[in-house]
Amino acid sequence: MVQSLPEGSPAKWHLAHTAWFFESFVLGEFLRGYELFNHDFPWLFNSYYQSFSQFPEKRLRASFSRPGLDEILRYREYVDEAMERLFETSLEPEALLRIELGANHEEQHQELLLTDILHAFFTNPLRPAYLEGPLEVEPGTTNAGTRRFAAFDGGLHEAGKTGGGFCFDNELPRHKVWLEPYELADRLVTCGEFAAFIADGGYNRPELWLSAGWDAVKSNGWRAPLYWMDEGGDRSLFTLRGELPLALMENAPVSHVSYFEADAYARWAGRRLATEFEWEAAADSQPVAGNLLDSRRLTPAQAPASSKNQRPAHQLFGDCWEWTASAYLGYPGFKPLAGSLGEYNGKFMSGQMVLRGGSCITPAAHIRASYRNFFPPETRWQFSGIRLAL
Numbered sequence: 001m002v003q004s005l006p007e008g009s010p011a012k013w014h015l016a017h018t019a020w021f022f023e024s025f026v027l028g029e030f031l032r033g034y035e036l037f038n039h040d041f042p043w044l045f046n047s048y049y050q051s052f053s054q055f056p057e058k059r060l061r062a063s064f065s066r067p068g069l070d071e072i073l074r075y076r077e078y079v080d081e082a083m084e085r086l087f088e089t090s091l092e093p094e095a096l097l098r099i100e101l102g103a104n105h106e107e108q109h110q111e112l113l114l115t116d117i118l119h120a121f122f123t124n125p126l127r128p129a130y131l132e133g134p135l136e137v138e139p140g141t142t143n144a145g146t147r148r149f150a151a152f153d154g155g156l157h158e159a160g161k162t163g164g165g166f167c168f169d170n171e172l173p174r175h176k177v178w179l180e181p182y183e184l185a186d187r188l189v190t191c192g193e194f195a196a197f198i199a200d201g202g203y204n205r206p207e208l209w210l211s212a213g214w215d216a217v218k219s220n221g222w223r224a225p226l227y228w229m230d231e232g233g234d235r236s237l238f239t240l241r242g243e244l245p246l247a248l249m250e251n252a253p254v255s256h257v258s259y260f261e262a263d264a265y266a267r268w269a270g271r272r273l274a275t276e277f278e279w280e281a282a283a284d285s286q287p288v289a290g291n292l293l294d295s296r297r298l299t300p301a302q303a304p305a306s307s308k309n310q311r312p313a314h315q316l317f318g319d320c321w322e323w324t325a326s327a328y329l330g331y332p333g334f335k336p337l338a339g340s341l342g343e344y345n346g347k348f349m350s351g352q353m354v355l356r357g358g359s360c361i362t363p364a365a366h367i368r369a370s371y372r373n374f375f376p377p378e379t380r381w382q383f384s385g386i387r388l389a390l
Contacts, residue, residue, distance in 0.1 A: 003062035004123040008116040011152075013045065013061045016072045018106045019079040021168040024052065025341060026102060027079065030095040031086045033078060037078045038067070052340040060267030069226035100166050101341070108367040114240065114298070119381050122199055122227055122238045131298055137248060149183035149390055150312035157281045160331060161370040170369045173333045177277045179222040180228040183390040184274055184282055186313045188320060189265065189302035191237070192250035194257070194386075195264050198224055208267045213260030216378045226380040240298040242363075251302040253385045255320045259353045261379035262323040262386040274389035276326035276354040277373065283316045283357065283369040290318030292364040299361050300385065306331045313387075318362065320385025321355035321373055328374035359383035 003010045009322060025032045036042065045066070045088045046055035056064075067075075086095070114130070121128050136213060161167035162172035172363035194221075203223050216222065224230070227238040228246070235246040257265075265271050274282075291301045300319040329349050336346035352374040360383060 001062050001065065003119040004120045005060070005115075006059035007379070008119055008381065009058075009061050009112070011066070011117065012069055012072055013064065014109045014113045014116070016041070016045045016067075017047055017077060018102075018109050019076045021105050022083060022099075022102050023079050026095060026098050027086065030092060030098075030136070031082055034082060036072075037075050041075065044238040045351055046064065049340045049343050051343065053150055060151075062121075067207070074105050087179060098341070099351050101168075101343070101344075104168070104366065107363050107374040108362065111293070111359070111361050111366075115213050115232055115382060117292055118227075118238075118240050121240075127238060129356050130240040131296075135241050135244065135297075135299065137246070137302070147388075148186045149388075150186050151181065151183050152179075152278070152282055152312075154179045154181040159277050159280050161368070165368075166344055167368070168331070169337050169342075169347075170328075170334070170372050173331060175332050177310055179281060182274070184278065184313050185271075185388040187316050187387075188253035188300075188322070189386040189388065190251050190302070191246060191254045194225065194248065194254040194265060195235070195250070197268050200268070202264060202268055204266075207297055208264040210260060210263060210379070213258075213264060216258065216260055218332075220378075222261070244299075249299075253300040253303075253315065253320050253357075255383050255385050256299050257323075257384060257386065258380045259323045259372065259384075262384075263325075265386055269388060271388040271390060272389060273285060273323055275323040276356055278389060279322065279324055279356045279387075282313055282375060286316055286369070287370075288314075288317050288364060288367055289345075290315060290358075292358060292367065293361050294364045295360070297360055300383070315357075315387075317357050317364075317367055319360055319382050320357075321359050321362075322357045322387045323353045323384055324356055326354045328354050328372070353385060355382075 001010045017151050020041060025044075028219055041053055043053040043104070047052050048055070099313070117130055121130060155178070155181055157177055158174055159177050161171040162174050167322055202208060209217060229236050229238065229243070237246055237249060254267065262273060291297055303315050334346070336342035337344060352375075355373040355375065356371070374385075
């Protein structure tokens with residue numbers, strides 16, 4: 001039931017809501033004779049679909065002492081059994097599309113669940129580890145001290161999902177974009193590099209910050225990324241593997257920074273953030289490989305040495321979601337899904353920034369070059385990091 005921040009959700013709620021999605025948008029419409037498990041669940045576990053039903057205020061989800069976990073697990077079993085019965089029928093094309101959307105929706109919540117557990121454990125005075133065991137760190141140095149910039153051609157490029165396979169509505173339609181020649185850093189900004197920004201007074205220099213970002217620094221008392229701790233001069237950070245010394249992670253990507261912090265760091269470094277289309281053009285020909293959920297590391301990892309990786313840029317997939325300089329907007333000709341499902345992505349196209357590439361807790365099968373994640377610019381509880389551009 002723990003909900004340690006208003007934008008997060010209790011683990012129990014994630015379990016119920018993902019079953020609710022299939023019950024509400026698949027079973028209720030396509031399985032003849034389907035009966036609701038509980039007539040309160042359609043509104044109780046609705047997240048934000050205004051046209052579907054009313055729903056409780058998000059920040060109050062921790063107050064759901066009832067239904068208990070046992071009933072939630074029975075609910076999931078009930079929905080699973082009904083889905084199996086549906087699969088034995090002749091499925092309509094629309095039903096198949098919604099089932100695929102529901103599976104991808106559940107993968108999103110698998111990632112959100114780990115994100116929320118990390119914050120919940122951080123606020124626990126005992127600071128428990130989600131995953132026990134030593135963290136393997138490659139010995140020796142990486143290219144952390146020799147960041148390079150890879151050049152990419154400008155010109156007319158295409159952006160958006162192409163070919164077969166699933167995508168969300170906000171990845172369409174594929175369209176042409178004009179890019180000037182640009183360069184991307186060959187890896188993400190590291191914890192050690194961000195520590196230099198802090199040491200140079202980065203959080204005390206208003207000239208580095210957007211106006212709203214400086215307001216966020218002052219109102220929230222930001223002095224370092226989320227989960228960084230400084231006790232007695234010994235700096236450490238909290239991870240799903242528990243508390244780790246910063247010295248162990250100095251070559252790993254800095255994570256849990258807001259868009260405002262990413263932008264301020266880029267200004268301090270004399271660089272900028274890439275646009276989402278520059279990022280996509282660079283990643284489009286790259287295989288989806290990296291430190292993703294499947295590696296079971298559950299923390300960002302240092303980049304491979306350049307001598308071991310001949311790609312122009314690595315860490316494009318996995319480790320940290322990368323903040324871009326692009327506001328989250330619809331593509332030219334964008335059309336949301338019909339009905340309540342049109343609220344899935346489209347209604348958030350205001351006041352949000354785009355992130356690309358996935359993180360160390362994103363399932364590998366879930367991510368692709370055209371995938372567009374989005375959050376408000378002050379968000380820090382996600383695994384979000386920084387890649388510099390020229």
